[in-house]
Amino acid sequence: MTGTEDVGAEIVEEEVSGDESGREPEAEPEPRGRRAEEGRGHTIVVGAGMAGLAAADLLAERGERVTVLEARDRLGGRIHSVRTWDGVTLDAGASWMRGEENNPLSRLVRDSGARTATFNRSTETAYDPKGRRLLFDRHRRNMEDVNLLHEHMYWATVGATEDQSMEQGIEHALYDVNLVRSRARDATEIVHRIAEADHGAEADEISFTAVGSTHEFSGDDVVFPDGMGELTDHLARGLDVRHEHVVLSVAHDADGVRVRVETPDGEETLTADRVVLTLPLGVLKAGTIDFDPPLPEDKRDAVERLGNGRLEKLFLRFDDVFWGDAEVLVHLGTEEGTWFHWYAGQNVFGTPVLVCRNGGDAARFLAGMEDGEVVEHAMASLRSMFKKAPDPIDHYLTHWMDDPFARGGFSFTAVGSGDSDRVALAEPIEDRVFFAGEATDLEHSATVHGALLSGLREAERILARD
Incomplete structure (x- = not known):
C-alpha cells in the first residue's frame, strides 16, 4: 500500500479548508466506544490508519471501550489525502483500490459514500528510451x-x-x-x-x-477523486481518537497493559485490558518503542527478516494538458528506472496533473536529490517524450522513508522471509498485546484491504476471548 503520510512533502500553495473547497460541514458524529458494555473491556488501539480504525470501529460497535492513540495530528496513517490546488485532493499515500469486485474495501466505500474513478488503461501509450512513441x-x-x-x-x-x-x-x-x-x-x-x-x-x-502469494480481485482498479481519507474518516466517526500521542513503551502483565505516551502536554501512561498495535514494519524495525517484557524472539526475527519497501510519489501540476488523451504513459529505458509510469489525472482531478510513483532503487536514487532536483529530473524525462513540455506551476513530492511514523511505504517478502514471519508477527502476546497492519496479513500484504482485514481479524479475536 501499502504502504507509504505529512511525510515531509513539499507544497507551495496553501491548503484549502473545507469551506473554501465548497464542502458542506458535516454534523458532529455521536460519540461511541467511550464506555464498556457489560462483559466487555477496554482496548487501546495504537495507530489511526486503516488497520487501527477498522479494529476500533468494530470493537466500538460490539460494546468495547476503545481509545485510539495516533502519533500524527491527523487520521489515516499511510493514507494521506491532501486538499490543495483549488480544492484538488492528492492521495500522497495509498490511493488505489485494486479490483473493485468482491474487494473487502468495497463495502466500506459504499458505506462512506466515497466517489471512485477508473483510469482508462486502454489509452496507455508507451515511449522508447529516446522518447519516441511506440506503435x-x-x-x-x-x-x-x-x-x-x-x-x-x-x-x-x-x-x-x-x-x-x-x-x-x-x-x-x-x-x-x-x-x-x-x-x-x-x-x-x-x-x-x-x-x-x-x-x-x-x-x-x-x-x-x-x-x-498475492491475491487480486476482479473488476476495475479505482482511485478516489475526493481522497481515500474519506474511508478512514468514516471509520473514525465518534471514536475517542487522541492525536499527537506518540507511544514510547508498552508493558503488560496479568493485570493488563500500560502504554506510555508523549503528548503535547508531556508524558502520561494509559492503562487498559489490552492493546492493539498497528505499527508499520519500518517503525518496528527502528525499535523506537520499548516493550516490557521484550517481544518474543520469533516476532523479533520476523521483523528483521521481512522487507521494508520504499515508494515515493511526485505530483506535477500544469496550466494545460500537453500529453494528449492517454491516461497512462510508459517510458522505457529511463535512468535508474525512474519515471517509468506516469498517470494523467485531468479526468480525476479536474485539472492538468501528472503523477508518478518510484519504488526500490529508483526511489533510493532520487532520495539523494533536493526536491527541486527531483522535479528537474522528472521534467527531463517528460521532455524526451514531449519536447515542448512547459515547466510545472506546482509540485508535491512525498518522503515516506523520512517520516518517523512510517519509515517506509509498505512491507514486502524479502529473500529469506516467508509466510511464517507474517504469522509470527500477527501472533498475540498472552491475550494482552495484539498486532495488526498490512505486514501481518498473509494474502493481502502491502495493500489497504490487507490492512483493513488485519484490523478486523484482531478485533474478532479480542471479541471472541472476552
Missing part, C-alpha cells in the same frame, strides 16, 4: 510478453524456497518462453518496474515465493 501493436506485444513471463513465474513458484529471489524467477521465465533481443529487453524492464512499484524493492531483494 500500438508493439506495446501490446510487449504487454503480452509481460503477461507470459508473469504466468511462467507464477507456476514456477511451486516448490520455490525462501532463498530464491524474484530476479532468479525472471531469468528462468525468460529462458522458458524463449524471448530474445528487443522483446526480451522490453518485457524484462517492464516486469522489473512492476515489481519495484508493487513491492517497493528490487527483484533481487524480493523472495520469488512472493509472486504466487
